[in-house]
Amino acid sequence: MSETTARRGRPATVDRDRVAATALRLFTDEGFGNVTMDDVARACGVARRTLFRLFPSKAAMVWGGSGEARETITGALDAAGDVGLPEALDLVRDAFVASSTFPPEALEVTRQRLCLIAADEELLSWGTSSIGTSAVLVAEFLGRAEGAAEPSLRARSLAAACAAANFAALVWWAQHAPERDPARVVEEALTHLLEGARTWAAQA
Template sequence: MSETTARRGRPATVDRHRVAATALRLFTDEGFGNVTMDDVAVACGVGRRTLFRLFPSKAAMVWGGSGEARDAIDGVLAAAGDVTLPEALDVVRGAFVASSTFPPEALEVTRQRLCLIAGDEELLSWGTSSIGTSAASVAEFLSRAEGAAQSSLRARSLAAACAAANFAALVWWAQSAPERDPAGVVDEALTHLLDGARTWAAQG
């Protein structure tokens, strides 16, 4: 007797990652605005209600995985403990590199996500407003490194610049250099950015 038969009445388990991957292929091939949730449900062989239980919208399918990236950044920052501001810059760079280190089987899906987000202003806006960015947690970390009780202008500016550079580097990788290692691309971009910021940080 199968598990599905034995547990009659329970919905069959649906692979969330497989559904998202199928949706991304549809969005990439046919255009994000030309594909409906019903189209995705049919392509995945799941019911409309099941699909909406997994993903409340098409945008949520595209932005899947962003939570894991933020968790990776927060984990590196938390593990760093108390550091000085110049040292904190290296920690921040390492945190973004960690968040951009993907398993081989996730590279193509990640590339498709980034290309779709970069090509659709509404999709980009949805993610930044609904999910947010890592800039706030990075700003708090840099402020602690400064010994400040509240986020300073310098900390907020550096955090915003790092978050923007990280996203720009990943989009460049997705669109122009998919043969490269995305973590290496992010490392290179943030090294250039933070080398210029060290003088500012050294000013105390």
Template sequence: MSSTSDRPTGRPRTIDPDAVSLVALRLFDEQGFDAVSMDDVAAAAGVSRRSLFRLFPNKAALVWGGLEEFTTRFGDALRQRPASESSPDALRAAYRIGATFPDDAVEVTRHRLRVIRANPSLERVGDAAVTSLTDEIIRFVAERDGASADDLGVAVRAHALAAAASAALTWWALNGDGRPEDVVDRALALLD
């Protein structure tokens, strides 16, 4: 007969979602997104299936988890740009800050972007977040330039900047050249 003193005491082990996400993204990148199951991720990360699903309701959530941090950094940086700065300069500066990932997030970001690129169906999962970000850029450009958000020029500039930044980050993930913020900055400079 076992006593209650045989059970572990104290708080249950805390699971680091970023560490679990990195394990999953490495697996997806190496073996293919469709070839890796949530059970495979749980086993490789050393967590229970139940804990994994509590943190990430599906495989796509393991991939798209970092977009919120980028969006927050970018949005905060955009709102802090001086009013005297032109919209292209303000957006370039905000994108540079948004794409400046903390050192411990660079590998995760690289794997995330590689997995999204290799699996076009995942792009649709992130469409709402990307559209929201683009809408924020459109509002910013319209306000900064004293134009309507319905103006064709505003929409084209906003979408061109968003597409260039996205293309730059994907290129960086695939080619491994330098820091992501430097690559985004170089890409946006090409639009000038």
């Protein structure tokens, strides 16, 4: 059924995930910079206007899972309530692990996304705000655990380090160890990172 025909009755439903998966295959096979939005629309069999309604840009297709990850981190930290610093560090690790737990059918798409992001400076730059948002969420949580009105320098620094380590671990998984569970890779990376922070937690 064509879009023209569909408009005469009930609007056709376009599968957003299918469109993103098709775009990722094109980007992977032909190079992110060599594929246009028109190319993606043709490959998916949708109108250009429909594609832009789903995704404002090519980068948005690649970073499509970042919103869900932030929501998972936010939910995990909000559910924790008021805790002390030692426990807060474990909860931060667990929140990132939860955000890196993907259903089996999403693993390959996630791997493709991460490989594309790591290989393209434009894509990486586009998503920097997403990583920064996660760091802000964690810094605020650690600030509450400190009992301070505002997160301290240590809390902000540690939060930024955790967000960066989470992303670095996922990229490493995508590029070098796709046979492993990405959540366990993130857990390993953050456990190593937070070992040093326990001295701070004990002294605070």
